[in-house]
Amino acid sequence: MKISMWYALRDVRSRPKQFISLATVSAAILTVMILAVLWEGALWREDVMPEKEHNYHFYFYNLSDEDKAYIRSQPWVLTTYDAYSELESVKGTAHENTFRVRVTWENNAKSATYARELFLKRGIIENEPYDKQYEREYNSNYEALRIAWNDADVKNGMPIETMARNLTITFMLDKYILNNDYTMKTLNGYTMQPTFLLRTFLLMLFLCAAILILTLETYRANFREYGTLRALGFKNGQLLLVNLCRTLLVSAAAIPVSALFTFVIVRVYYLITAPFRTSVGSVYFTIDETVPVAALFLLAICLTAASLLASVIVFAMHKSKTTMSYLRGEDTFAVSFVSKTSPRFENAAGVLGYCRLYAVRARAMLSRYTVITAIMMPLPMFYLVVGVSMLGKDDSAASQISAIYTAFQSVAVFVTTLCVTHAASRMFASSRSAELGVIRAIGGSKSTVRSVTYPIAALQFGAVLVLALLINGVITDAFATNIAVASRENAKTIAELLASGLLGVISAVCFVLPSAFSGLISFLIGFFRRPIIAAIREVE
Amino acid sequence: MRKHRSTEKIDIPADDVLVCRALTKSYFQGETHIKAVNDCYLTVKKGEFAAIIGESGSGKSTLLHMLAGLDEPSSGKVYLAGKDLFDMPDRELSDFRSQKIGFIFQSFHLLPVLTAKENILLAQKIAGASHYPRYLDELAKMLKIDDRLHHLPSEMSGGQQQRVAVARALINRPAILFADEPTGNLDEESSEELIRLLLETRAELSQTLVMVTHDKRIAERADRIFTMKNGVLREM
Structure with a gap:
């Protein structure tokens, strides 16, 4: 226990950048959770607002x-x-x-x-x-x-x-x-409850996926270290403890950061929604002006528990790995291929050809990235589509404010998604550091490096786009049907459906495109700045 | 996943510290079945220095990893100090590794988040000793890393990192020391000093030393020399 904690603390001390980025991503997840709670509170409040029949x-x-x-x-x-x-x-x-x-x-x-x-x-x-x-x-x-x-x-x-x-x-x-609970339950419950449950379920699914992905990628990034620890005599339980300690530290750092994020977001929200006041001078669809501290801590506990659980799951997934497979570092590209005697490495063209086939060689990593992004993208897309549809609903201040809030939620979820997918794609790109360093060493220019990396990002973009659209389509359709049935609305016209589909495609492109390239581009910026030998040694 | 192994026991003389029987490691590369280590038999006695030489890719390192319990064989047995390595539960094998085995990796495998001193002391902490060993200072002086103890691996040269890795392997005075090309990153003079240190430690602790090396001059100083070719081990 003691030695695991000691190691986890040393790890945090020596890698402040990694720790800060992990804490920021966790804070972003926590912020989305807090905003979601505020959002649901606002929805309840809207539901009992005076414009509605039977209330007050x-x-x-x-x-x-x-x-x-x-x-x-x-x-x-x-x-x-x-x-x-x-x-x-x-x-x-x-x-x-x-x-x-x-x-x-x-x-x-x-x-x-x-x-x-x-x-x-x-x-x-x-x-x-x-x-x-x-x-x-x-x-x-x-x-x-x-x-x-x-x-x-x-x-x-x-x-x-x-x-x-x-x-x-x-x-x-x-x-x-x-x-009034009575009013809420008996008069509006039939429309609120199914949508509320579906939305909460989706959000929780998204957040669980984000936490699990984050934990998995962090674990994978440290494979070699774990291998060394195992070789020195660390037991599996001690490795798990190192992970749990690290997770606890990250979660602890995420709490104040997320409180700050939420505070800023709420302030900005108030600034934007200030002009949208009802005729009686009240704002009835609004989030709480002060962030509830109890909710923040409760959610922080939930986040920490989810992260710890994710650590245990990820650890259990790799429990049976041998020490050597840890040491080799799964999915990483070893520079030793240069010393191999294969004729394909006799000249630069051969090496380049081999590198261009990276996507084929790293199928597992590519498909993992695709699934990660495809799981995470539909939620911000969904929020955006819902927000836009609210804008056209009617002219009431409530609808306008509601749409703005949905846009806020969309941005918050998207930023979180981008943080997670950025981390995943950067790790994906970083795993090629040695390989790309060798390309530079044998005379490859910056554009040569781009020529063997951008096509893969484009491939990622295409794959994620299709999957995200499919998932989003299913969710939106289920959600729309649910609301339509519950509120006995008429089915949408073909024009409305087409407009909604087009909006889905546009939002998918807007959301997926940055995530596919952000990790790669940020990696390449650092890569081109470092000496070639540092890249080959994979020293960041 | 840990494979099911036969419970067949063999009698091993107390003097035979390291014994491997019919050790094989094979894997598929595409549709080709590759045997990295093919049916190896090896016995090393207590206090012996065994050198394994061979071309790159001949399977030397793979064999060494399996002998030290770092990798699992496809078939065969490894007995270290009379214990079947791959019949031990993980917990027992980990304890055994930390207390009895020292391993010097070809690519150092120092922990990047720890200083040189912490890297060395970590091995001792894992083995359960909490006191500060005077031996660390001695080792650091002998290996000429006493002025680099508070540096991170990324702040050291390859040769310095290699010497830290050697100190880490020796700090617990292991009964068996495995070394995978320990002089690969050192100049001639440093290589000579390191080999001298390893041989002195071996003599002092009656340590068994199994070393993979390319350097024939070092191999010639071994009690026994094995060659490896296409995964097949032969004694010279």
Whole structure:
């Protein structure tokens, strides 16, 4: 244990660049998680916002005209309606002469106080009517309310009049008015829940993939070191401990960085969304202005646990490797080929030809990179498509703000994706350092080096593009169908489908292109700056 | 994956520190079946110096890796100090390697994140000794790396790295020392000094030394010389 920790600390000390980049990628993942939580919170809030039917409305029945006028004059009343839109007024029932009042959003607690004053002044509670034929319905509704609120004032068998009165008072004064679970669950739940679950599932899948990929690539990059440690007598368990310690250190460093990232993103978001205010001066689709510290730490624990689990999984995948296969460093290209006597290495053309076949020789690495990127790309693409579709939905401020937030989420997820795929593609490119160094040593120019590296990046781009489009198509289709069925919307027209498909292709190109080349280009910049011999020795 | 091995036991004289029987390592390159090491038999007694010579690609290093338990053979057995290396569980083999075996790699394999001193002391830490060995200072002086102990491998020349690797292999005073071309990166004078050091250590500790080398002059100083050609081992 002690020796593993010692080694992990030395590793961090000696490779600050690698540590910082790993911590940054982890922080990016954590930031996406925090933003996702804020985003979901905002969605819930949007769902209970005053523009939606049934929310923050008080219902009164059989009020006198004098009472109605009094209510209309109250400052906390936004709008009033004389009839309930879906239920016809039925004479002699609870639905007779329905009077609906929408309260202002800014200060619900204040509205509740006003409401109580109103009730007391006008004596509305004492005069509330009910009809026996609705008793059963009321009972079931109130029972649902009772369960939701866990309200001790409402009990089974209580006379409906008392129950109604108690509930009215409770509803007005209770804290639940601020975020009414009852409303959310029963009225909007059928549209929210499937999409919420699907989106959360996708996001979690994406984040798990990101963490696993990151851990796997880091592990692979250290193969030779692990081989040396094994040769010196390190046990498998000690190697695992080294990895776990390193993961813990990276996660610990990622927490403050992600807090900073989130703070900055939220500030920028507020700056951008400031002009989008509703007519009553409130912003109801918004993320929390202050990042919840508890959520941050909870998610940080989740990230750390996921990273540790990923370390264990990656370790288990390689547990049976022999010491020599670690020492040889899987997937790395040994410069020793130059000393081989094969005629293909007798001249520069032979070496170049051999290097051009790198993609064929490194099939495993290429396909791994393709899968990594293809798994990670559809999510930012999906967010972008959803964001753009929101923009055209309607002119309300809520839609605009919602679209901006989706764009934010798209960028955050994309940056995370780019960090991970950049790391993967850079490792892929770095593994050719010795080979490319030899090409330079035998007289190859910079353009020669590019000529044997760019085609492979282009190949990666093509492969990822096709896969990402396929995955994104399946996700978007499933998501759209889900929403359409849940909200009973009409199917999309062919033109809409084509536009959506075109947007998918454009976003795929925009997202996949940088990831395919970023690692290679950043590697080549460093490669051309270093002495050739350093490249051959693979010293970065 | 660790292959299932036969449990057949053979009687090994106590004096035979290293014994290998019918050792074979083969793999496929495309559709071609290549035998890197082909049915090798070898016995080295305690305190002996055995040199293995041969052309590049003849399988010397592969054989040495298997003899030290770093690589698994396709078939055959290796007994070190009377123990069947590939019948041991991983934990036991790791302990055995850290306490009984020293290995000098052709390409050093120093840990890039540790200084020279830390690289050397790591071997000792793994073996379970926590005290600072005076032997480290002696070794460092003898190998002329005493002024480089606080440098990272990337700050040292190939020859210096090689000498650190030698110090690391010797720090635990192993019973058996495997060396894969230990003088490959050294000049003539340094080579001579290193060989002298290895032979002195061997004499002092009754150590068994198995060395792969290209240098015939070094091989000539060995008690026994083996040649390797196309994966086949023969004693000269």
